[in-house]
Amino acid sequence: MVGAWVHEQDRWDNVASFFELAERRRQAVPMRCVVVMSVLFGAVAVQAQSSVHAGATILSFPRMVSGADVDTMVQIGNLSNFTVHAHCFYSTAANNQRTTSDFELVLLSQQSLRWQVSAGRAYDVMLQAGDPPLVLPVVIPPVVSSDFHGELMCVEVDASGYPFNGNHLTGMATLRSSDGSESATYLAIGLSGNPELPPSPALPLDGEAYDTCPDTWVLSHRAAGTAFTIVPCAHDFENNTVPTIDVQFSVTNRNLETLTASTTLSGWAEVPLVDLDPDGEDHASMDAVAIGTDYARTTISSVGGGILVVGQDLGTSSGTVDTALNNLVANGTRADSDAILLPPLVGGLP
Amino acid sequence: MTIRRRRTAGRRLLIAVLCLAQLAFADTTLAQPAGDRSGALVVFPFLVSLSVPALETRVFLANAGTSSVSLHCFFENLVGSCEIDPGQACAADSECSAGRCIQGYAENNFQVSSFPAGQVLAWAVASGLSGIAPPVSEFIGMLRCVAVGPDLQTPVAAQLEGRTEIYNTNAPTGSGIASYNAYTFASNGGNSDSVLEIGSEYSACPATNVLEHSFQGANDPISGASLSTTLVLATCSADYQIQAPVETLAHFTVINEFAQRTGTSKRFFSQLVADLSSIHPTLFQAATQGSLAGQTLIRSVGDPVLGVAVEAAQDGVAFSVAAHELPYIGISSQPNVAVVLPPAN
Numbered sequence: 001m002v003g004a005w006v007h008e009q010d011r012w013d014n015v016a017s018f019f020e021l022a023e024r025r026r027q028a029v030p031m032r033c034v035v036v037m038s039v040l041f042g043a044v045a046v047q048a049q050s051s052v053h054a055g056a057t058i059l060s061f062p063r064m065v066s067g068a069d070v071d072t073m074v075q076i077g078n079l080s081n082f083t084v085h086a087h088c089f090y091s092t093a094a095n096n097q098r099t100t101s102d103f104e105l106v107l108l109s110q111q112s113l114r115w116q117v118s119a120g121r122a123y124d125v126m127l128q129a130g131d132p133p134l135v136l137p138v139v140i141p142p143v144v145s146s147d148f149h150g151e152l153m154c155v156e157v158d159a160s161g162y163p164f165n166g167n168h169l170t171g172m173a174t175l176r177s178s179d180g181s182e183s184a185t186y187l188a189i190g191l192s193g194n195p196e197l198p199p200s201p202a203l204p205l206d207g208e209a210y211d212t213c214p215d216t217w218v219l220s221h222r223a224a225g226t227a228f229t230i231v232p233c234a235h236d237f238e239n240n241t242v243p244t245i246d247v248q249f250s251v252t253n254r255n256l257e258t259l260t261a262s263t264t265l266s267g268w269a270e271v272p273l274v275d276l277d278p279d280g281e282d283h284a285s286m287d288a289v290a291i292g293t294d295y296a297r298t299t300i301s302s303v304g305g306g307i308l309v310v311g312q313d314l315g316t317s318s319g320t321v322d323t324a325l326n327n328l329v330a331n332g333t334r335a336d337s338d339a340i341l342l343p344p345l346v347g348g349l350p
Numbered sequence: 351m352t353i354r355r356r357r358t359a360g361r362r363l364l365i366a367v368l369c370l371a372q373l374a375f376a377d378t379t380l381a382q383p384a385g386d387r388s389g390a391l392v393v394f395p396f397l398v399s400l401s402v403p404a405l406e407t408r409v410f411l412a413n414a415g416t417s418s419v420s421l422h423c424f425f426e427n428l429v430g431s432c433e434i435d436p437g438q439a440c441a442a443d444s445e446c447s448a449g450r451c452i453q454g455y456a457e458n459n460f461q462v463s464s465f466p467a468g469q470v471l472a473w474a475v476a477s478g479l480s481g482i483a484p485p486v487s488e489f490i491g492m493l494r495c496v497a498v499g500p501d502l503q504t505p506v507a508a509q510l511e512g513r514t515e516i517y518n519t520n521a522p523t524g525s526g527i528a529s530y531n532a533y534t535f536a537s538n539g540g541n542s543d544s545v546l547e548i549g550s551e552y553s554a555c556p557a558t559n560v561l562e563h564s565f566q567g568a569n570d571p572i573s574g575a576s577l578s579t580t581l582v583l584a585t586c587s588a589d590y591q592i593q594a595p596v597e598t599l600a601h602f603t604v605i606n607e608f609a610q611r612t613g614t615s616k617r618f619f620s621q622l623v624a625d626l627s628s629i630h631p632t633l634f635q636a637a638t639q640g641s642l643a644g645q646t647l648i649r650s651v652g653d654p655v656l657g658v659a660v661e662a663a664q665d666g667v668a669f670s671v672a673a674h675e676l677p678y679i680g681i682s683s684q685p686n687v688a689v690v691l692p693p694a695n
Contacts, residue, residue, distance in 0.1 A: 052386050053556075053677045071572040075562045077645045079679050108609040112562055114643035116571045136608060170677045172562050180573030180665040182526070185672035220410035220470045220513055252468050295472035297412050313515075313527055324529035324672070329511045330386050331414065 051211075052327045055079040055167045056190025058203065058210065058340065061152040062268075062310045063186070063229040063325065064090065065175055066118040066143055070322075073174045076105065076154060076188075077112030080168040087157045087342065089237055090117075090143050092150035093267025098240040101144050102343075104161070105154065115140050117148065150268050151231050155203070155342065156193075163203060163342065165193030165210075175322050186310050186325035201344065205233055205306065206337035213306030215332030220297045223253070223288040225314040227272040228298075230265055233306035233338035242267045246303040249276060251286060253293040261286055265307065272314065273298070300328075306338045388414040388509035389534030391552055391689065394493040395584035395675075396530075396623065396658045397425075398516060399475040399486060400439075408515040409483075411495060412470040415509040420502050421462035422691065423495040424590055425486050428621045430454050441490055441623050453619055455595045459692070460484055461502050492584050492621055494689060496546065497537070503694045505546055507539035516660070516673060528673035533656050544691040548586050555586035555654035555687060556678030561646040563659060565606070565636035566627045568643070575665035581629070582660070583622040585653040586682075589690040595619035598652035604633055606641035647679075654682035 064072050078084040086105040091098050107113065113136075115121040120142035123135065143150075154171070158164040171188035191211040193199065203210050213233035219226070234243050245265040251273070252258045261276035263269075276286040283290035300309055315323035397407045413419060430453040432438040432446035440451035460483055465471070471479060478485035497508030512532025534553075541551040548555055564570070564577040585596040600622065601615045614630040616622065626634035636642065648657065657676035662669065 053675070055677075055679065073570070073572065075643055077560065077562050079560060079677075110603075110605050110611075110645060110647065111607065111609040112605070112643065112645035113607055114562075114564070119571065170560055170562065172674060174661070174672055176570060176572045176575075176663060176670065178573055180570070180575040180663050180668035181670055183661065183663050183670035183672040184529075185661065185674045187674055187677065218412075218414060218511065220412045220472065220511065222472075252470070254470060254472075256466060256468055295410070295470055297468070297470040313529065315527070324515065324527040326513065326529050327386050327531055327674075329388060329414070329531070331388065 051190050051192070052187035054190060054192065056169050057156045057163075057165050057167050057193035058191040059154045059169050059171045059188040060191070060231070060308050061171065061173045061188050062231045062308050063175070063312070064117055064143070064148065064150050064152050064173065066148040067146070068178070070175055070177050072117040073114055073176065074117060074152060074171065075112055075114040075173075076107070076169060076171040078107035078110055078168050079170055080166065081109050083108055084166060084168045085157050085159055085161075085164070086154040086169060087161060088152060088154040089235075090148070090150060090152050091235070091237075092145070092148065093231070093242045096242045096244060096266045098236070098242050098267065100237055100240060101141065102237070103139070103141050104157075105140070106138060113138060117143050118146070149270070153235060153340075155340070163193075163199035163201065165195045165197070165199050167192045167195070175325065182315070182323050184313070184322040184325040186327050189308050189327070201342040203340040203342070204337050205339060207333055212333035213308065213338055214330035215301065215334050217300040217307070217309040217328040217330060218297065219311045219326055219328045220295065221311065221313070221326075223291040223294055223296050226298070227270055227312040227314055228300065229310045229312060230269050230271060230300070231308050232265065232267075233308055234340065236341045238341045238343045243305045245305040245307060247271070247307060248301050248303070249273070249286070250299045250301075251291060251296050252299075253291050253296045255293060257292060259286060259290060265302070270312075306334045306336075386531060387534050387536070388511045389553065390497040390506065390508040390510065390537035391535040391546060392495045392510045392512040392532045393535070393584065393656055394512055394514055394532045395621070395656045396516075396582040396660075397475055397489065397491060397493050397514065399489040401488065404519040406517055406519045407475045408472060408517070409475060409493065410470060410472045410513040410515075412511040413465045413467055413509065414511050416467050418464050418466045419497045419506060419508045420500060421465055421495050422498050422502060423460050423462070423483070423493060424588070425458045425489070425491060425493055426588065426620060427456040427458065427486070427489050427491040428453055428595070429488060429490045439488060442628055444628065453595070455593070455620065457590055457593050458484065458486060459590070463502065490623055494588060496689065496691065503544070503691070505537065505541045505691075507537040510534060516671070526670060528660050528671040530658050530673040530675050533675065544591075544693065546689040546691070548687040548689065549682065554681035555656065555684075556676075557649065557654070557680035557682045559583075559648040559655065559657045559676040559678045561648060561657065561659055561676055562643070563626070563646060564643045564661065565639050565641060566625075566634045568636035570663050573663060573665055573668070575663035575668065575670075578662050578664070579626050580660045580662070581622070581624055581626060582658040583618070583648065583655040584657075585620050585655055586687050587653045587689065588620070590692045591690050596653050598650045598655060600655060601649045601651065602629065603647040604639070604644055605646070606639040606644045608641060610639075648676075652684075654684050654687060
C-alpha cells in the first residue's frame with residue numbers, strides 16, 4: 001500500500017507519541033553502545049547470511065495461508081530489553097504485480113505477540129484485581145482476502161517508521177487446519193542489518209548493509225508429497241513490482257542419481273515437486289517413480305534474483321493441508337545483491 | 351603532564367589490546383550452531399521411538415560437502431524406569447503409578463565408513479538402516495554424529511545436514527508429522543584428538559534459548575483445540591568415555607503478551623523432555639498468564655543447552671503436532687563444553 005505509512009502513523013497518534021519519546025530516550029544509549037561495541041569487537045556485525053535462529057532486522061514468512069480449511073498463527077518476538085517497532089507487509093504477488101497491506105507493530109521489552117492471520121488483533125486489555133488494567137496498544141489488521149496465499153515480511157524500524165538495524169526480531173508461523181487435524185510450524189527467515197551503517201528505505205541485501213540471500217537452499221525429504229513455497233528476496237513495496245526469476249531444482253536420490261527441472265517465479269509460488277517436468281527425461285513428472293528412491297535431497301538455486309524458501313510436507317491423507325513445514329538449509333551467499341524497497345516516509349525524518 | 355602521558359599510553363595500550371582482540375576474534379570465531387546450516391557435528395536433541403504411545407522418528411542425514419567423509423554417531427537413550435516398578439518405562443514422575451521416575455542413560459554408537467558427497471541417508475529409528483544404523487526401540491533420547499577421517503577416529507571438518515520427522519505410527523502415512531532441523535556445529539578443522547571443544551574447535555552453544563510458545567491450555571483460535579507445548583532441552587556436552595549424563599540447571603524467564611515476567615528453574619541430566627506444565631504447574635498456564643502466548647528465555651547454569659519445542663493441539667479426537675528448534679540470543683562463554691569421543695578400539 002503506497003503511502004500507507006502516513007495513515008498507519010495517524011492510526012497510532014496517541015499511542016505512538018508516548019512511545020516515541022520513551023523510545024528515543026531508551027534507544028539512544030543502547031544504540032551508542034551497539035555501535036561502539038561493534039567497532040571494538042565485531043560481535044554484532046552482520047552475519048552476511050540469513051538465519052532462522054538469530055535476531056534479525058528483516059523477518060520473512062514466505063508461507064502465509066488463510067482460508068476456509070486452514071489458517072495461520074503468527075508469533076513475533078522482541079529479543080531486546082527495550083521497545084522495538086516493526087513495519088510489516090502482507091503481500092501476494094503474481095504476474096509481476098504485488099498486492100500489499102501493511103501495519104506497524106510495537107513490541108515492549110522481550111515481548112512477543114501471536115495473532116491469527118484472518119482475524120488480526122485488536123486492542124487488548126488485561127484486568128488485574130487491585131491494579132490498573134494492562135493495555136496492549138497493538139492493532140494488527142486481518143489480511144484483506146478471505147482466501148489468502150501470500151507472505152508476511154516485517155522490517156524493524158524506529159518510532160518514526162525509519163528502518164533501524166537493531167536485529168531484535170524473531171518469529172514463527174504455525175499453519176493449522178480448521179478441524180485441528182494438522183499443524184505445521186516453521187521459523188521466520190531472518191536477515192540481519194549492520195548496525196554500523198546508516199539505514200535507508202532501500203535495504204540492500206549485499207552482505208554489507210544487510211545479509212545476502214543464500215546461494216542455494218537444500219532439503220532432504222521423502223520422495224512423495226514434498227512442495228516448496230518460494231518468494232523473491234527482492235521486495236519493492238513502493239512500486240509493488242516483482243522480478244521474474246528462474247528457479248532451478250536439482251533432486252538427488254539415495255543412489256546419487258540426479259534429476260533437474262526449472263520453473264519461472266513471478267511472485268509468490270507454491271511448487272509441488274510432482275508438478276515439475278524433469279529436464280531431458282521420459283518422466284513427465286518429478287514424482288516418486290522418477291526420483292527412484294524413497295528419499296532424496298533437493299537443491300534449489302535461482303537466476304535473476306535471490307529467493308526465500310520454505311519446504312512443505314503435503315502428506316498423503318488429504319493433500320490439502322500441510323502436515324509439516326520445514327526450514328531449509330541455506331548454503332553460500334549470492335554473488336549479486338537484492339534489495340528491499342520500503343514505501344517513502346512521507347514528511348521525511350523528524 | 352605525567353598523568354596525561356600515562357593516560358595516553360594506557361589508552362594506546364587498550365586500543366592495541368582491543369585491536370588484537372578484534373583480530374583474534376575475527377580469526378577464530380565460527381558460525382553459531384544452526385538448523386539451517388551444515389556442519390561437522392550434528393546434534394538431534396530429540397528422537398523418540400515408543401510402542402505406547404506409538405511414536406517414531408525418521409532421521410535424515412546428508413553430506414553436503416564435496417568429498418566423502420566417515421561418521422561416528424552416538425544414540426543416547428534417556429528413557430527412565432519407575433522407582434517402584436522398574437519394568438515400567440517413564441519420562442516423568444507422572445507416568446509412574448507410584449514413586450519417582452528414575453532417569454536412565456545408555457549410549458549406543460555406530461560408525462559409517464563411507465558417506466559419499468551429496469548423499470542422503472534416511473531411516474526410522476526403530477527400523478535402523480541396514481548395514482549402517484542399528485535399530486533402536488523404546489527410546490527417548492538424542493543422536494550426535496561427528497564427521498571423522500578414514501581411521502573413524504580423528505575428527506574432520508565436513509558439511510553435514512540433519513532433519514527429523516516425528517510421527518504417530520498409527521496415523522496415515524505422511525500425516526501428523528512434527529519436523530525439526532538438527533543443530534549443526536561447524537569445525538575449524540583444527541582438532542585432532544578425541545575431545546571436541548565446543549566454542550573453540552566447533553561453533554559455540556547458545557547463551558539464551560528463546561521459546562516462542564502458546565501457554566498451556568490456551569484455545570487455538572483456528573481450530574478451538576487446546577494447545578500444549580513439550581519442551582526438549584539437551585546439554586551441549588557429552589562424555590562418551592565415562593558414559594555418564596551431564597548435569598545442568600535451566601532457568602526459565604516467562605514473558606506474557608503484556609510483557610509481565612515470571613520465572614522458574616529446572617535441574618536435569620543430559621536431556622529434559624517435559625510438558626511445560628511439568629516444569630511448573632501454574633507458571634505456563636494460559637489461565638495464570640491471562641494471555642494466549644508468550645516468550646520464554648532459557649538460560650542454563652552449568653552446561654549450555656540446545657532446544658526443540660513440540661506444540662500439540664487437541665480437540666476431542668483431532669490431534670496435531672508441530673515442532674521447531676529454538677532461536678537464541680548470543681553464544682555461551684561457559685568453559686569446558688565438549689563432546690568427548692570414546693578411546694580408539
